[in-house]
Amino acid sequence: MSWTDLAAHGRILIVDDAMENIQILHHVLGEEHDVLFALDGEKALEIARTQRPDLILLDAIMPGMDGFEVCAALRASAELRSIPVIFVTTLSNPEDETRALEAGAMDFIAKPFNVAVVKARVRTQLTIKRQADAMRELSLTDALTGVSNRRSFSDTLQSEWRRCLRSGTPLAMILIDIDHFKLYNDSYGHQAGDTCLQQVAAAMKRCILRPQDMLARYGGEEFVVLLPEEDIAGAEVVARRLQEEVAALSIPHRNSPTSNQVTISMGVVSMLPGEASSPDQLVRVADTLLYEAKESGRSRYKLAAPA
Numbered sequence: 001m002s003w004t005d006l007a008a009h010g011r012i013l014i015v016d017d018a019m020e021n022i023q024i025l026h027h028v029l030g031e032e033h034d035v036l037f038a039l040d041g042e043k044a045l046e047i048a049r050t051q052r053p054d055l056i057l058l059d060a061i062m063p064g065m066d067g068f069e070v071c072a073a074l075r076a077s078a079e080l081r082s083i084p085v086i087f088v089t090t091l092s093n094p095e096d097e098t099r100a101l102e103a104g105a106m107d108f109i110a111k112p113f114n115v116a117v118v119k120a121r122v123r124t125q126l127t128i129k130r131q132a133d134a135m136r137e138l139s140l141t142d143a144l145t146g147v148s149n150r151r152s153f154s155d156t157l158q159s160e161w162r163r164c165l166r167s168g169t170p171l172a173m174i175l176i177d178i179d180h181f182k183l184y185n186d187s188y189g190h191q192a193g194d195t196c197l198q199q200v201a202a203a204m205k206r207c208i209l210r211p212q213d214m215l216a217r218y219g220g221e222e223f224v225v226l227l228p229e230e231d232i233a234g235a236e237v238v239a240r241r242l243q244e245e246v247a248a249l250s251i252p253h254r255n256s257p258t259s260n261q262v263t264i265s266m267g268v269v270s271m272l273p274g275e276a277s278s279p280d281q282l283v284r285v286a287d288t289l290l291y292e293a294k295e296s297g298r299s300r301y302k303l304a305a306p307a
Helices: 020-030 041-049 066-075 095-105 113-138 151-165 181-187 190-204 233-250 277-295
Strands: 013-014 034-037 053-060 084-089 107-110 171-178 212-221 222-228 264-270 301-304
Touching: 013 020, 013 041, 020 113, 020 301, 034 041, 041 053, 041 066, 053 113, 066 084, 066 095, 084 095, 084 113, 095 107, 107 113, 151 171, 151 212, 151 222, 151 264, 151 277, 171 181, 171 233, 171 277, 181 190, 181 222, 190 212, 190 222, 190 233, 222 233, 233 264, 233 301, 264 277, 277 301
Parallel strands: 013 034, 013 053, 053 084, 084 107, 264 301
Antiparallel strands: 171 222, 171 264, 212 222
């Protein structure tokens, strides 16, 4: 499948205070794409946050928050800045186009527009977006196990902390260590160790059931699970599931002082984000609990829910 093929069936947000303009663009693009619309800038930002469109077609002149302000707000948001914007507006001076590009727009189409030109420009921006998304996915994925990498975890931790802070909901984290993994490598070799990591990662991935949950490789034989909007009781359910899935693999570990097969230890914490707490604190508590689990015999978890 080519990048051009992937540019089809995008989610496009049309922002214009005139419904007739929205209807015209919907007619032009609706057969190939999922089309959303907003009649003002504030609603456009709300839809962008909740629906995450692949592309925004934005009018410049609107009452209240105009298109330039909307574009600037999108670019100022870590969550939304990657969404490409095309201005579609009656403004036609070079100065207006320059202002739009300086605000962060990727393209500029003057009204009245040519239908073929609109389709071509939309296709181009969606293709570029798909390519950028694919490259970003590669940069945020652990090459060995196929789960998210530590950079991806760090980015997601920051954004989910802010989201849970806004909504007043808890954020849970499980820090996981494969017990005596150095001894496993010494016993079976590094190639077998890589296979073990892949099998354990795949087993734990089966425990991640909600779209907002995340499994990442934290480093070496350590993994981490992030559970937004989850209290300590829910996090414990996931921890038990992780233990069961890894145990079901029955991977032999002849030199382990803990068991004759591969096991995991975990630190489980749920915290309500607030002014007196931080994402780093969540990680530190999980790390301390993991240490306690390992010191008390391994193949177990320790949990806490600090205020």
